[in-house]
Amino acid sequence: MTLGKETGGFSLKSVSGVDWNDWKWQFRNRIRSMRQLAAIQQRPVASLAPCRPVLRTYPIAITPYYMSLMDPADENDPLRRQCFPDPRELTFSLGGVPDPLAEESNMPVPGLIHRYPDRCLAIVTGTCAVNCRHCNRKRKWRAAQPGGERERLQAMVDHVARTPALREVIVSGGDPLLISEPLLDWFLGALRAIPHVEILRIGSRAPVTLPMRITPELCAMLKRHRPLWFNTQFNHPREITEESTRACEMLLEAGIPIGNQSVLLKGVNDNYDSMRELLCGLVRISIRPYYLFQCDPVQGTDHFRVEIPTGMEIMERLRQNISGLCLPRYVLDCPGGSGKIQL
Numbered sequence: 009m010t011l012g013k014e015t016g017g018f019s020l021k022s023v024s025g026v027d028w029n030d031w032k033w034q035f036r037n038r039i040r041s042m043r044q045l046a047a048i049q050q051r052p053v054a055s056l057a058p059c060r061p062v063l064r065t066y067p068i069a070i071t072p073y074y075m076s077l078m079d080p081a082d083e084n085d086p087l088r089r090q091c092f093p094d095p096r097e098l099t100f101s102l103g104g105v106p107d108p109l110a111e112e113s114n115m116p117v118p119g120l121i122h123r124y125p126d127r128c129l130a131i132v133t134g135t136c137a138v139n140c141r142h143c144n145r146k147r148k149w150r151a152a153q154p155g156g157e158r159e160r161l162q163a164m165v166d167h168v169a170r171t172p173a174l175r176e177v178i179v180s181g182g183d184p185l186l187i188s189e190p191l192l193d194w195f196l197g198a199l200r201a202i203p204h205v206e207i208l209r210i211g212s213r214a215p216v217t218l219p220m221r222i223t224p225e226l227c228a229m230l231k232r233h234r235p236l237w238f239n240t241q242f243n244h245p246r247e248i249t250e251e252s253t254r255a256c257e258m259l260l261e262a263g264i265p266i267g268n269q270s271v272l273l274k275g276v277n278d279n280y281d282s283m284r285e286l287l288c289g290l291v292r293i294s295i296r297p298y299y300l301f302q303c304d305p306v307q308g309t310d311h312f313r314v315e316i317p318t319g320m321e322i323m324e325r326l327r328q329n330i331s332g333l334c335l336p337r338y339v340l341d342c343p344g345g346s347g348k349i350q351l
C-alpha cells in the first residue's frame with residue numbers, strides 16, 4: 009500500500025519495523041484527509057467528492073496498521089466499512105439523533121456520565137486511533153480534545169468521591185489509552201484511592217485498531233490499579249491478528265481480564281458465519297464475549313442498522329451451535345438512557 013509523498017503520506021514498503029511497531033508513529037501517520045484516502049484507493053481525489061461533506065461533519069482517522077488489514081478498493085470489505093466515510097452518513101432516514109442515550113443530560117460534571125446509581129462513565133478524551141463510522145459518540149469527533157486536562161479529570165474524581173453509591177467507574181472516551189500515561193496513571197490512582205470505588209474498567213479499542221499501544225510500560229502501570237477490567241470491541245474475525253492477539257496476551261499476563269463488546273453492523277458481521285468465527289476466535293485468545301450491541305439509533309449510522317429479528321435469528325443459531333462460553337448477551341441500550349435490555 010502506498011500513500012504518495014505529495015499526500016504527506018508514506019509507502020508501507022518504506023516504513024521501518026521500528027516505526028511500524030511504535031504506536032506514536034502509527035498515531036502520527038493516521039489517514040486523515042481525502043487526498044490520502046484517494047491515494048490509497050488509487051483514485052482521483054475528485055472521484056471522492058460525495059464524501060467531502062461527510063468529512064466536514066464526521067472526520068476520518070485510520071491507523072496505517074488497521075488500514076493494512078483491509079482491501080481499500082473493496083467497498084464491501086467489512087473492515088473498510090467500519091472506517092471509510094460513506095455519503096449515507098448524512099442521510100438521516102431512520103430518524104436517528106446525535107445522542108440517543110441522553111448522555112449529555114446525565115453529566116453532573118462535564119464528561120462524567122452518571123446514569124445508574126452504582127456506576128458512572130468518564131469520558132477522558134474525545135480522540136480515538138480510528139474513527140469508527142458506527143460510533144455512538146461520533147457527535148463529539150469535531151470537538152475532540154487530544155487529552156483530558158487535569159482540572160476536568162479532577163472534577164470527575166471529586167464527584168465520584170462525594171457519591172458513596174458509586175462503586176464502579178468506567179474510564180472511556182474516545183480512547184483513554186490516548187491520554188498521556190502519567191495523567192492516566194494519576195487518574196486511575198485518584199479513583200482507586202476513593203474507599204467506595206471497588207472496580208475500575210477501561211473501555212478501549214486500541215487492541216483492535218492500534219495494538220502497539222499495549223506496551224510493557226502501560227501494562228505495568230495498569231497492573232498497579234487492579235482490580236481493573238478491560239473491555240474492547242472486536243467486530244470481525246479478521247481483526248484478530250498476530251498483533252492484536254499479542255496486545256491482549258500482554259494485558260492478560262498483567263492480570264487484567266478482557267471482555268469484548270461487539271456492535272451488530274450491517275455488512276460487517278450481520279451473518280452467522282462471521283459472528284461464529286469472531287466469537288470462537290475471541291475465546292481462543294482468552295477474551296470473553298460480553299455484549300453484542302444492537303446498533304444505537306445514532307444520527308449518521310442508519311446504514312449500519314440491522315433489524316432486531318435478524319440479530320435474534322443469528323443469536324439463536326449461535327446458541328444451538330457454539331458453547332455458552334462463546335455467547336455474548338445480545339442487548340439494546342434503550343433510547344433516552346433508561347438502561348439495557350437483553351433481546
Ligand code: SF4
Nearest residue numbers: 136139140143182213
Ligand atoms: S473506538 Fe469507540 S469511541 Fe472511538 S470511534 Fe470507535 S466506537 Fe467510537
